[in-house]
Amino acid sequence: MQIHFIAIGGSAMHNLALALHHKGYIISGSDDIIFEPSKTRLAEKNLLPKEFGWFPDKIHTGLDAVILGMHAKPDNPELLKAQELGVTIYSYPEFLYEQSKNKTRVVIGGSHGKTTITSMILHVLNYHGIEVDYMVGAQLDGFDRMVHLTEENDFIVLEGDEYLSSPIDRRPKFHLYKPNIVLLSGIAWDHINVFPTFENYVEQFQIFVDSIVKGGSVTYNEEDPEVKKVVEASENTIRKLPYRTPEYSVEDGQTLLETPEGPMPIEVFGKHNLSNLAGAKWICQNMGVDEDDFYEAIGTFSGASKRLEKIAESNTAVVYKDFAHSPSKVMATTNAVKEQYPDRKVIACLELHTYSSFNAGFLKEYKGALDAADEAVVFFLPESVKIKKLKEVTPEQISEAFDRDDLKIFTESEAFKDFVFGQDYDNSVLLLMSSGNYGGLDLSSVKALVQGH
Structure with a gap:
């Protein structure tokens, strides 16, 4: 079987490409940008496209199928060529x-x-x-x-x-x-x-x-x-x-x-x-x-990657990071950490990063999500809101949505970093929640800081 991937670099797509290569299929692919770890993992199996971009001449009638990733646009040149030639096109789940x-x-x-x-x-x-x-x-x-x-x-x-x-x-x-x-x-x-x-x-x-x-x-x-x-x-x-x-x-x-x-x-x-x-x-x-x-x-299961993952621990402090970003997940994760460490100060930091979390109508779903934390922090970058072409979200709206008077809100990466590195973590738990990267926060430095306690 000869399969071509349009947008091969995605997390799911590159794993499917690797699985089919392992199964003995002949795999080719294209993408306009590929990040780590996809890049290295594809390169190791010689599946990384030689150059980034879309190349309609990669599409030919000798292909058994094309698999179309979410990252591609409906007017993708390779997709249009596949449609023109009548090559079978599958979505990932199909x-x-x-x-x-x-x-x-x-x-x-x-x-x-x-x-x-x-x-x-x-x-x-x-x-x-x-x-x-x-x-x-x-x-x-x-x-x-x-x-x-x-x-x-x-x-x-x-x-x-x-x-x-x-x-x-x-x-x-x-x-x-x-x-x-x-x-x-x-x-x-x-x-x-x-x-x-x-x-x-x-x-x-x-x-x-x-x-x-x-x-x-x-x-x-x-x-x-x-x-x-x-x-x-x-x-x-x-x-x-x-x-x-x-x-x-x-x-x-x-x-x-x-x-x-x-x-x-x-x-x-x-x-x-x-x-x-x-x-x-x-x-x-x-x-x-x-x-x-x-x-x-x-009894030996320690958790899925990015899901309530312990990244540092000392005698008196511990740090978890979690992929949680939707209101129900944020609440469940914060409650879980407080229940596990009832006698420690829980400092919960949430980065708002997704399309939904910047929607004024949806924000109210976060009410009470951080209530279990002893100290609650929300960080977001106004540039992220602009990139998603959404209406401006104000700190006042966020404060009102979470319904917590002592909520700390940061809108600059440096100010958020200063907060994280300025805390006394004695008898504490630091919980970092986001599907983003906390404005470039260096997690290895966070680990070193906490392990010094």
Whole structure:
């Protein structure tokens, strides 16, 4: 098979290119810019384009397919040539379905937790030597790539993203997988540039549940009222299997999970992660893993990359960074850290960076999101708002949205850095939350500062 990738440098796209190269396919690709780590990883397999840009002469009738990434525009010269020549064009999720239509498809969906739950499932299967195909949204310990495809494996585990499939296919990715087994973790409004109302966003999950293959199953978080409503209202002929947060306790900074064999120490923490763990357990059991075997494996799971990741620790201080940026994730992460460290001062810093977070109408969703922190900080760069061609957001609007009188707000990188490096971290936890880079904050210097305590 000869496959060409338009926009090969994306996080998901380059992993799929690597997976297909590993499978023995002939791969080519183009992009106008490629960042690390994609650049090095493609170069190692000789898949990095020789020059950046779009080259219609790379498209020819000898190609079996073109895979179109979200980063490309609808008028991309290579895409237009492929359309003109009648070459088969797939979006990323369409191609994953094509590769897995004879397998049992397990799709993990939800506004939050899906990367962690998918990672937990893959960790457990890997621990017990159970081979499956997969696609997950973070780099995992013990796995070479975020995508793995074979001819022989019976199962494929897919992280089910609700974002759009491609520049010419505006359907959410998870509508295209036709799953046999689904997990639905939670519904909290996100991607407002695509789904302008909450009702419109929820509708995507209704379509997802209705797309489950007849006789399949949905394992769902019954503690989330929107999830419960969507699943219970579906008339699809599927099994509906609720789960809820298991019993657990926290002692001296260690989370203990209640199991049939008694309390078991685990490396992840926070109510949301215990809920994720319960969902992962049921999916693993659906895939043939015994409960005891699940518990044995999950005790060694330390978390998905960028998800509540401990980056530094000393006797009296600890630093976590987290990819959290939407209101529900920010609240869950902040609550989790305070619950794990009730006797320490929690300094929570959130960078507003996404399109949604700069929307005046959406900002109010952040109300109470940082309440669990002892000290709460919001950092954003007005230039980011301008780049996204959005109306100016003022510190007053942010203060009002979070509804916290002592909220500190920074709009300059240097002022934010001065704050971070000016704190006394004795008996403290520093929590950094963003999908950006905190205005270029040097995390290695933060580590050195904290480890000096």
